Amino acid sequence: MAIEVAPLPLPPSADPSKFADFGREVKGVSPGTLTPEQFKEIEQLLYKHSALLFRNAELTPEQQYALTKAFDPSSESYGHGNNKTGETKKSILHPDLKTIPRVPQVQLIGNGTVYDHEGLAEAKLKHPSHTTFHKTKVSEEDEAKGVTRFYRWHIDAALYDLSPPKVTTLYGITVPRGQKQVCRYDDGTGDELEVPLGTTAFVSGRTMFELLPRELKSLAVRSRVKYAPHPYVWMAPAHAKPTGLGIETEGLEMALDELPPWEQAKVKVFPLLWKNPVTGGLHFQVHPCGVCELFVDPLPAGAAREGALYPDGAHLTDLGLVRDLMYRMQRPAIAPSLVYPHDWHEKDLVLFHNRGVLHSVVGAFKPDQVRAFHQCNLAASDDPVGPDAEDVKKYA
Known part of the structure; x- marks a missing residue:
């Protein structure tokens, strides 16, 4: 059949x-x-x-x-x-x-x-x-x-x-x-x-990317996120937002020196966007609860700078700022009309x-x-x- x-x-x-x-x-x-x-x-x-x-x-x-x-x-x-x-x-x-x-x-x-x-x-x-x-x-x-x-x-x-x-x-x-x-x-x-x-x-990571306005698409395509070591231990004392989309910034995360032993070489840094191996499409794939830093590459030569975010690149280490930016980018894609509840x-x-x-x-x-x-x-x-x-x- x-x-x-x-x-x-x-x-x-x-x-x-x-x-x-x-x-x-x-x-x-x-x-x-x-x-x-x-x-x-x-x-x-x-x-x-x-x-x-x-x-x-x-x-x-x-x-x-x-x-x-x-x-x-x-x-x-x-x-x-x-x-x-x-x-x-x-x-x-x-x-x-x-x-x-x-x-x-x-x-x-x-x-x-x-x-x-x-x-x-x-x-x-x-x-x-x-x-x-x-x-x-x-x-x-x-x-x-x-x-x-x-x-x-x-x-x-x-x-x-x-x-x-x-x-x-x-x-x-x-x-x-x-x-x-x-x-x-x-x-x-x-x-x-x-x-x-x-x-x-x-929810679709592809839709999450496609919904973004131009300036946030530009930011997403140029950015990488750094995750905390042992992120599920790190986040355990903290509290999530009411949408379940990320953590409230209250300073409750476990201190890095209190985590189980960890190595810098094993800390993960991933692009915000992951390329589909069959379609070639870009999917916005960020686990918002474990993110701690953001790296942004500068705009490529010849790109329009007007309205661009971080046109010269950036390394964002303020946890609240990084989380707020991720929430701004991810929240539209969990709107009720975009959720498939099986x-x-x-x-x-x-x-x-x-x-x-x-x-x-x-x-x-x-x-x-x-x-x-x-x-x-x-x-x-x-x-x-x-x-x-x-x-x-x-x-x-």
Whole structure:
């Protein structure tokens, strides 16, 4: 049977014109048993459309690891290392991940207590909640009515030592059903988004770049971001903005000399824009919570200087300034009409181009609502590629 594709089921809140190329449901093929020819077709589809959905997929942890690895055959370890969080319980990621013993690259995530699962006798899972990470939170009364928030917009990446995974695979095994929730932005805009219970929300990094006005496109194409060492430990004492898009600047980050041992050579500096290996398009790919500095190259010779930001280049080290600039550039792309909130069903498999989208956990479950997912992403064999000289000439 030939591979068939159909558009993703967009919610009424989505602007269809912004999703013309984003996301496809794949039919007629089993993702766990792809032939080499079928995989090549899936690979092209993923890079072209950023996210692929397979319904009613049968997928063992071994098959999920093999599928994820096929996108980057030299990759081996889980995206944060096979010890998950850098051998420290201080990491903000530590409570969210449980390793499948026989396939350490696959993580069990979800909510509630799961028994006798793939070699785990008992696993207590906790769905991440904005109430433990944001500076402010919705009231208990509103939460009881189903009001919630984006938890943290991010890229799956260690952002220290290891290279960002190319692809993440998410497989729904136990999916509780429930009333829809209202995701509030609580940033003074009045924006809100109706979402399915426990949705994973996605936005396009390509759209994030294309929305920018000319002067910010010029800045983006010339810039690189520096991430903090062990960023998930560094950010753990801090609080996120109510949109989940970055950290409030309150001086709460862990001091660099209090972090686990780190080496300057392993600190990551990445372009703001990552080049799609198939389409050649530029995707705005910044994990706003881990950023600490910004490097801006000067305008190329002959470029118009009028209205340009930092025309002579810059090295920005003021954390508040760097975060404010990132927020200004990224916030338009998480507008309700630009978010795809996936409505999970059991045996849904979603593949997403981790170097082309940002995503967020959303919502809250009650302790007795059991949810179990398998997640796999692998630290890549190379770092992302940024804009080339022609891109800089075009946009700067």
